[in-house]
Amino acid sequence: MAKTDTPNEPPRRATLKEVAKAAGVSLASASYAINGAGSVGEATREHILKVAAQLGYRPNQSAKAMKTGRTGAIGLIVPDLTNPFFPSLAQVVIQAARTAGYSVFLTDTEGSPEAEQQAVGLMVDHGVDGVIWFPIADDSPVGRLIEGVPTVVLDRNLPAYDVIQADYADGGRLAAEHLIAAGHVNIGVISGPYAASSARQRAEGAIATVREKANLTWHVQNAFSLDLEPAVAAALETRQATAVIAGADLIAIGAMRHIRSMGLSVPEDVSVIGFDDIPWAQLHTPALTTIDMPVEDMAAAAVETLVRRITNRSEPRRRVVFNVELVARESVTGPKA
Amino acid sequence: MAKTDTPNEPPRRATLKEVAKAAGVSLASASYAINGAGSVGEATREHILKVAAQLGYRPNQSAKAMKTGRTGAIGLIVPDLTNPFFPSLAQVVIQAARTAGYSVFLTDTEGSPEAEQQAVGLMVDHGVDGVIWFPIADDSPVGRLIEGVPTVVLDRNLPAYDVIQADYADGGRLAAEHLIAAGHVNIGVISGPYAASSARQRAEGAIATVREKANLTWHVQNAFSLDLEPAVAAALETRQATAVIAGADLIAIGAMRHIRSMGLSVPEDVSVIGFDDIPWAQLHTPALTTIDMPVEDMAAAAVETLVRRITNRSEPRRRVVFNVELVARESVTGPKA
DNA sequence: CGCCCGCCATGAAAGGTTTCACGTCCTGAG
DNA sequence: CTCAGGACGTGAAACCTTTCATGGCGGGCG
Numbered sequence: 209m210a211k212t213d214t215p216n217e218p219p220r221r222a223t224l225k226e227v228a229k230a231a232g233v234s235l236a237s238a239s240y241a242i243n244g245a246g247s248v249g250e251a252t253r254e255h256i257l258k259v260a261a262q263l264g265y266r267p268n269q270s271a272k273a274m275k276t277g278r279t280g281a282i283g284l285i286v287p288d289l290t291n292p293f294f295p296s297l298a299q300v301v302i303q304a305a306r307t308a309g310y311s312v313f314l315t316d317t318e319g320s321p322e323a324e325q326q327a328v329g330l331m332v333d334h335g336v337d338g339v340i341w342f343p344i345a346d347d348s349p350v351g352r353l354i355e356g357v358p359t360v361v362l363d364r365n366l367p368a369y370d371v372i373q374a375d376y377a378d379g380g381r382l383a384a385e386h387l388i389a390a391g392h393v394n395i396g397v398i399s400g401p402y403a404a405s406s407a408r409q410r411a412e413g414a415i416a417t418v419r420e421k422a423n424l425t426w427h428v429q430n431a432f433s434l435d436l437e438p439a440v441a442a443a444l445e446t447r448q449a450t451a452v453i454a455g456a457d458l459i460a461i462g463a464m465r466h467i468r469s470m471g472l473s474v475p476e477d478v479s480v481i482g483f484d485d486i487p488w489a490q491l492h493t494p495a496l497t498t499i500d501m502p503v504e505d506m507a508a509a510a511v512e513t514l515v516r517r518i519t520n521r522s523e524p525r526r527r528v529v530f531n532v533e534l535v536a537r538e539s540v541t542g543p544k545a
Numbered sequence: 546m547a548k549t550d551t552p553n554e555p556p557r558r559a560t561l562k563e564v565a566k567a568a569g570v571s572l573a574s575a576s577y578a579i580n581g582a583g584s585v586g587e588a589t590r591e592h593i594l595k596v597a598a599q600l601g602y603r604p605n606q607s608a609k610a611m612k613t614g615r616t617g618a619i620g621l622i623v624p625d626l627t628n629p630f631f632p633s634l635a636q637v638v639i640q641a642a643r644t645a646g647y648s649v650f651l652t653d654t655e656g657s658p659e660a661e662q663q664a665v666g667l668m669v670d671h672g673v674d675g676v677i678w679f680p681i682a683d684d685s686p687v688g689r690l691i692e693g694v695p696t697v698v699l700d701r702n703l704p705a706y707d708v709i710q711a712d713y714a715d716g717g718r719l720a721a722e723h724l725i726a727a728g729h730v731n732i733g734v735i736s737g738p739y740a741a742s743s744a745r746q747r748a749e750g751a752i753a754t755v756r757e758k759a760n761l762t763w764h765v766q767n768a769f770s771l772d773l774e775p776a777v778a779a780a781l782e783t784r785q786a787t788a789v790i791a792g793a794d795l796i797a798i799g800a801m802r803h804i805r806s807m808g809l810s811v812p813e814d815v816s817v818i819g820f821d822d823i824p825w826a827q828l829h830t831p832a833l834t835t836i837d838m839p840v841e842d843m844a845a846a847a848v849e850t851l852v853r854r855i856t857n858r859s860e861p862r863r864r865v866v867f868n869v870e871l872v873a874r875e876s877v878t879g880p881k882a
Numbered sequence: 883c884g885c886c887c888g889c890c891a892t893g894a895a896a897g898g899t900t901t902c903a904c905g906t907c908c909t910g911a912g
Numbered sequence: 913c914t915c916a917g918g919a920c921g922t923g924a925a926a927c928c929t930t931t932c933a934t935g936g937c938g939g940g941c942g
Binding site: 221266267268269270271273274279280281289290292294295296298299302303306311312313314315316318323326327330331332333334335356434461465468487488491492493 | 558603604605606607608610611616617618626627629631632633635636639640643648649650651652653655660663664666667668669670671672693771798802805824825828829830
């Protein structure tokens with residue numbers, strides 16, 4: 209399977225010094241011309257640029273970084289790329305970063321605090337200019353490592369950093385209102401682990417509203433993904449709720465699958481509502497009603513905030529909370545008469 | 546929304562020189578001790594290490610990179626993160642890279658050759674040690690940029706690079722055989738744009754087998770994603786095929802949705818088979834029969850090959866082709882009697 | 883007892899860039 | 913015509929590390 213064919217040696221890249229020499233100017237002038245700084249005559253600048261292009265000059269970022277302390281790279285740390293929420297996020301971050309002139313180191317911490325720690329360490333060592341961080345839990349101990357590196361935190365409210373969040377509590381409220389408006393009285397709630405404040409906020413928002421205007425049939429915590437925990441399955445099997453609010457679309461989909469496997473159907477027998485509006489949500493049959501957060505805007509805001517902080521470290525700290533909205537699809541209807 | 550709270554200045558990182566001074570040794574000794582190279586007495590080494598730890602020393606990768614020409618970073622360039630195939634790939638690459646001591650720059654080219662070009666340029670400038678590249682098309686013009694940077698190409702057979710592929714033609718054959726074994730005679734094929742050799746191979750493998758043992762009812766090219774091209778919809782609407790082979794799961798799902806919207810059902814009226822085994826495939830109702838390629842193995846092989854090439858540039862070029870396999874689920878059954 | 887060798891340790895150069903501080907020359911104003 | 917000041921250009925230091933070449937020292941062997 210292996211062809212024998214030896215690649216040639218790496219062609220040495222032209223250095224700035226070589227450009228300068230070839231253009232017959234000083235190193236300093238070449239640098240100024242290329243960075244558009246300092247003072248260089250229009251003619252000389254053009255000449256230098258032409259020579260540089262001719263030699264295929266590309267600045268050595270390592271050297272540059274050494275002088276300036278800027279690497280032009282940022283880190284993005286997310287918990288789990290197989291959760292479709294994160295690729296969407298990553299895509300926007302990458303694109304926004306690119307237009308701001310940054311490359312992005314991506315790391316998937318796979319839900320493990322150790323991996324998270326290691327990942328952050330690697331990034332910091334690489335000298336990223338900043339980090340966008342979606343923490344696994346509220347109390348990740350990476351603080352020490354990240355110290356001194358501009359950081360914006362997504363989704364969780366860690367007061368030591370710039371923070372970008374969505375108004376989860378309001379999302380919970382919206383979900384509950386929607387169900388109640390459809391006529392549901394007995395409503396169950398499945399939430400993620402409360403260790404993550406995001407899960408707590410979602411659940412609490414929902415629960416408060418349900419309690420106030422309807423009946424909270426049951427509430428199970430610590431659901432995590434498609435694979436329903438036994439407790440969740442058990443709750444579903446009591447059949448006492450006509451509607452379910454799930455703390456994430458993945459959980460909602462898991463729930464719908466389980467409901468179907470019980471011989472019931474969604475939404476006729478049980479209405480289901482999710483959280484996140486991942487791409488699957490609208491592809492699922494029935495299409496999942498869910499709470500949408502403006503991922504694109506949040507990602508863009510994260511990059512923008514980070515860049516701001518990088519270029520001006522004494523910015524006042526920011527906390528931005530985005531509004532969420534309910535997108536109504538097929539998985540919710542009125543309760544059976 | 547913005548709290549006023551000014552972060553403190555960045556705490557300057559300890560430099561190797563400082564470590565050396567604090568330990569009362571020369572710069573060279575400190576360097577040797579930390580890199581485990583050169584010759585340092587056991588006692589001194591330990592002492593230096595202790596001092597370094599105390600000062601929280603972390604080597605400046607930029608400076609290191611300048612001397613050694615190694616950055617410890619690799620680039621991963623994929624076409625589209627919203628296609629769930631790629632996050633899976635990325636996850637494994639990132640993880641494998643991490644255990645090999647590399648960080649990874651991820652870029653999503655969003656299907657645009659310009660973005661691809663720019664992304665590659667950025668990475669090369671950043672001095673990545675190598676690149677794993679999933680090209681958009683067979684003829685991407687990034688060759689010049691990437692010149693001299695170790696590169697492994699995924700999915701496409703570009704003879705100038707190390708190549709990791711899956712045996713798509715065989716996958717096509719498998720799909721066709723499966724349908725034929727189930728009793729189908731009239732089979733339609735939807736393929737991606739032939740500009741991508743992967744799409745061509747998949748389709749050709751399928752078509753050859755269908756032609757040989759059954760009846761190729763129709764073949765539409767240039768399908769791209771969930772959003773069915775009009776030509777595809779039209780073909781489906783002729784209702785002349787009892788089974789459809791799609792060049793990608795995303796396309797298959799699009800097709801199933803369209804079939805359903807025509808008032809038919811899968812697999813009772815039309816059997817559908819996909820390609821890739823993305824996570825949705827098994828979540829979909831009905832679960833999608835598809836061709837699975839060993840993404841994890843491929844990703845791991847890519848990293849391994851790249852690392853090999855980085856550490857030994859004169860390795861003979863490799864081309865590895867992985868076997869694919871059919872995973873039977875619910876979307877295929879026999880034709881209606 | 884002397885020599886040579888190996889072990890430890892060190893000084894210094896180099897790597898590519900930015901940027902400070904300084905010169906030169908020309909222009910325009912007085 | 914003189915002088916000040918602006919525009920343009922340059923030399924050299926500094927950033928932090930690795931690594932080569934060198935040197936001192938002590939011990940084992942002849």
